[in-house]
Amino acid sequence: MAIFIAILIAFFGASLALVFTIGQSRKRKFIIWGIANMVAIGPFLSFAIGITYAIIKGDGWAGLLMWVLYPIIFVIGLIQLIIGIFLKKSSDKNNYKYH
Known part of the structure; x- marks a missing residue:
């Protein structure tokens, strides 16, 4: 039951981020998805x-995989957030430059 609730919360966070990014600029999309990845x-x-891996493996210590996965996902979200913050719009239409 806890696994289902965790997947449901992650899915809800992703769908909420998707709703908030509809019609937004590319910069805003990076920022919203970065925050959603880190928090939700x-x-x-x-x-x-x-x-799930711990249940399949049959060893409680295998559940420590989440201690490895979360920092990886957090860093990916942090990179998205930083890209969104430092993304500058150039003078051309729809062209963005990293600044």
């Missing part, structure tokens, strides 16, 4: 994967 998707998805 990362912890719950890593929990669900770690506990």
Whole structure:
């Protein structure tokens, strides 16, 4: 039941981020998805994967996989957030430059 709730929360976070990014600029999309990855998707998805693997493996220590997965997902979200913050719009239409 806990695995299902964690997957449900991660799915809800992803769908909420999708709703908030509809019609937004590319910069805003990077920022929203970065925050969603760090706060809503990362912890719950890593929990669900770690506990599922521990149940399949039959060893409680295998659940520590979530301690490895969460920092990876968090860093990916942090990179998305930083890209969104430092993405500058150039003078051309729809052309973005990293600044």
